Amino acid sequence: MRNSRSHGGLVSYLSILIVATFSTQLLPQVFAIPSSCNLFQGSWVSDNSSTSNNNIPLVYDSSQCPFINPLFDCAKHGRPDRGYLRYRWQPSACNLPKFDGKVFLEKLRGKTLVIVGDSISFNQQESLTCLLHAAVGPDSKITTGAMGPYNSNYVTFQEYGEVTIAEFYTRFLAQITTEKIGRVLKLHLINDYGNVWKDADVLIFNIGWDFIQDGENNPIVRDMDRTLAFRKALTTWAKWVDSGVLNFAKTKVFYQGFYPDHYRPSEWGQPELKDCALETEPMSGSTYPAGPPPRLSIVEQVLSSIKSPVQFLNVTTLSQLRKDGHPGRYSDAGNGFVDCTHWCLAGIPDTWSSIIYAYLTR
Template sequence: MGLQDNAISYGSALVLSLLLLPVLTQGCDMFTGRWVKDASYPLYDPSTCPFLRREFSCKNNGRPDLDYPTFRWQPQGCNLARFNGVDLLQKSRGKKIMFVGDSLSLNQWQSLTCMLHSSVPKSPYTITTQGTISTFTFQEYGVEIKYDRNVYLVDIVSEKIGRVMKLDSINDGNNWLGMDTLIFNTWHWWSRKSWDYIQIGRNITKDMDRVAAFEIALGTWGKWVDTVVDTTKTRVFFQGISPSHYTGALWGEPAAKSCAGQTEPLLGTNYPGGLPTEVGVLKRALGKITKPVTLLDITMLSLLRKDGHPSIYGLGGRTGNDCSHWCLSGVPDTWNEILYNYMI
């Protein structure tokens, strides 16, 4: 995975203990660790990413504190290989990488395209959109970085009775064939009712428990992976649950009603409020898939970043408060740095 087992030094006692750890190039837990200040971060200046969408461009939207992109994720017992965009493009020549999911997938797709563009700023590129699919092409390398907006993974079909979510159907999966790498994501929209009916087999209902519906949909997606995807040709990832920060009591600050005004991450390794229920649901569903699927288990490291959201420096400006998506540069760059460590 391209990981090094040299540990960052925070004191002689800790250095000694880390040096005694076994080599962890294959067994390193990249998702347990802490955030540390690093003067070499961020990996790119968002002002040099001309296609960055306004909702993620917190610096350009006037955010006054600029420490939030200067933290690096430090796993316990090993180091992440630093992201190298030229290396990734060279190793991905002629290949297609696709993110499939909701606006958190869009957040990660935008992050990766900015990271790569900053590595080869003079290399020509195109951005095209056809239907639900946006494609960023690095022409010099023949690399396509795609994003398919599909917020539930399962199908929603317009019928005479209205919009029907079919929890046991993935016809849209035809859009995902022929990719070299797939990174899936869903959950963000499950608390919102953007359908009129839910169907399982012949059973049609107005609504049901959303977590239960989420688990059924994940099971359908897992069967699709097992049945349709040739994992000898396509690497499959699932972007873990990206958390929101609207309740300060969960991170030990009861007076905080949201992420607004937060300027520093939590500096420990654990989140006082614990993991969301849906994380366990996702891991249970992934455990039922027989083909290899890699979980990008980014929930805990993202929970620690209460400072990383746009808050009032997103699309809505001071009329909104976005504590769900992430500023760029910022936390999704770390998700992609971890993805890079799996891909090299």
């Protein structure tokens, strides 16, 4: 049974909830990632595993998951094809383990996993919570609520010592202040909620790039080059990670790649198309014709400068190959909007969740 509650005292709530250190002794090792295995290098293959009706591999039924944003529920909004659910990610040198929700919850018993980032983070959180909800069943004791900035929320699985999966929405990771001239993005300062993030047992970060204004002991820069702003914000985050504020004996930190969009069909050899709206199949092979997005190299450079243990979950290429995985016209966005940025649920974010599962349960 799903209950709902809200918390105004965000910091006090998390400080009470997060009490134990992350232990590798909670369960026997269930998956070992071989040193020769790169989970992020591979291809999408047809999935002939156990299926539901219509030969669709069953991860969860989106109509039965109470956490999915209408923007991502493609089946509910009339997407006629289901072929995008018939594929699984196959690494070249090993296998990606199947997500087991009960093992995941036991591994994180009594702990909090926090996802910090832009609107794609909602895709990730909702994938995780739908997978877990399917594992424990609709009668499990689950609480939900809103907290923190715009649309940030948490889902708590009470029967597993209050395992909480939370999402903190931020487009920048950096601090935004309201001044006389308007809202100003201060790329040299970490987001105000950094003091809350630091208490989590698992932190998964990503960052957007919609940067408008910047102040760094300098005059305000309007319409700043977004690539430069992206680098500055990510560097500020990296310095925060290395500042000693995090207890790495307790907290595992991940940075989750650079999420691609599919608004430029010329990138995959179909310049006659306008966007992703007509796509129904993934790309074959293991490389994207247009190559990695330029900002991915910035992510790699900044992450390589971090001295603290941060695991890079480079889901960029595997996501680039899924031009068929977006809502397109099949969401509640309205006005004929074609969404080639976010992802259908169920869908590709469930593979991201399986990768997180592999790292947390190995």
